[in-house]
Amino acid sequence: MASDTLSRRPPTLRRVRIHSQLATAAKEIAFLLSAALLYTLVRGLTSDRVDAAFRNAEDVISFEKSLGIHVETELQGLILDHDWAIDAANGFYIYGYWPVFVLTLVWLIARRPVAYPFYRNALLASGAFSLVIFAFYPLAPPRFLAWHGFVDTISLEAPTYREMNSPTFVNEYAAMPSLHFGWILLLGIAWVALSRVLVVRIIGATMPLLMFATIVLTGNHYVVDAIVGGAVVVAGLGVAVLIERIKRQRAVQAAIQDAHDAADGDAGPAGGAAIPAQRTPNLSRVR
Template identity: 50%
Template sequence: MVAEGGSSLAGSARRAQEVVRELMLIAVAITLYFGVRGLITTRVDTAYRNAEDIVALEKSAGVFVEPELQDAVIRHGWLAETFGAIYIYGHWPVLLATLLWLLLRHRDHYRTFRNAMLLSGAIGLVIFAGFPVAPPRFLPGYGFVDTVAERTSAYRVLQPPAFVNQYAAVPSLHFGWNLLMGIAVATLAGHWVIRLFGWLMPALMLAAIVLTANHYLLDGVAGGVLALLSLLVAYRLSRKRLSARKLR
């Protein structure tokens, strides 16, 4: 009985150490991500030219509908505030809560999704540096309105301007990372209500990034594709690690 109790305590201590270690890793990764992103030297004139190119591309494809959609939302103040709240509070609070849930309840899956976030974040930083893009809210000539800045300062608190590259619209990891967490929740949660939240959360975030004029539709597509490709790579690495472990 004493041996079993000692073994149980040792196992709990190891799990606690692993949780602390992973939480520290996440904290360091987030700090580095925003630190590097904020320090990236952006060519502002290039960022605006690239934004105009994206608008032209969307127009040629017949999908430049963001100004009309945002205008329809702004006419209903409560709807604009709702999407602003989703944009602000549906991102980092949801990401961190989901990662913690994965770490505590689905540890093997946690590593896969964590690695997918790290990989997509690293690739995103390279793209931000090489292809700066001004977000829609910086192009009022098209009718865009920065509804988040107009209606709340909460986002500036959660993500201080000193740590943010304002010209990093492409790809939208704001959507891509929510997509990753949505997949995790939709596939691993036990209750159907929570799984439904996993399905709806990325869709609502995609709408929010566009309707608040923080991203173009193509940004969302790019962020989603990058996140999914990173998840595929992370999943294959996880499978290889599992196979190697079984061969030992």
């Protein structure tokens, strides 16, 4: 009997909350994976503009030289004679991106659900801005320009990674902006802003700096790519802030409308007792 009673006991609030979080996480992850797939497919549509991509690469190199920031080959020269440094750069480029991306989103959904929509919106907005740039400005990455002294360290030491990223799905001529840097910058901002653990916040502040160095040291991006990657993330954050303001304005307007409805219902006919009024649907709140 006791076991039957326990089996019929309603779920605890904690269990219901965990189930709700898991359902939300599964739904959000499925949504973001679908968005990532769409992003990858659309990004790949511009991969046939090879000549333009190489012309733009030469323009980027000339532009960086004019600003005095064309330091990619010099920085690569610091690690090419040290296998451990090459392995470290390759490893962070590969494992410091998607694993960090997924784990951070899961953490936001599970532990910071109120803040999660803000960062999701910033992520999606920055991705949309990046697709526009990919479409109008194809760019060959440094690793394709060996005659300038660039070295593809991943192809040398981790060729399996290149084989896994098939050109069928990955546009190899979409170096600008660098979302390897931009999105890690966004996730690092989330770690610093939302974590209560000092070590985690320090890591969050360090990750974008390491990724900036890594994308250059591996020959995958120019310095300008990282700058533009940071710019699209800032623009994405701006969109997220705008969305939050609109949501707050709507919430305030809905609260004011509810207060007016309640006041009208309590007032009743003039000079008489208050007659309970039937609440009519607030059509302005239907979205």
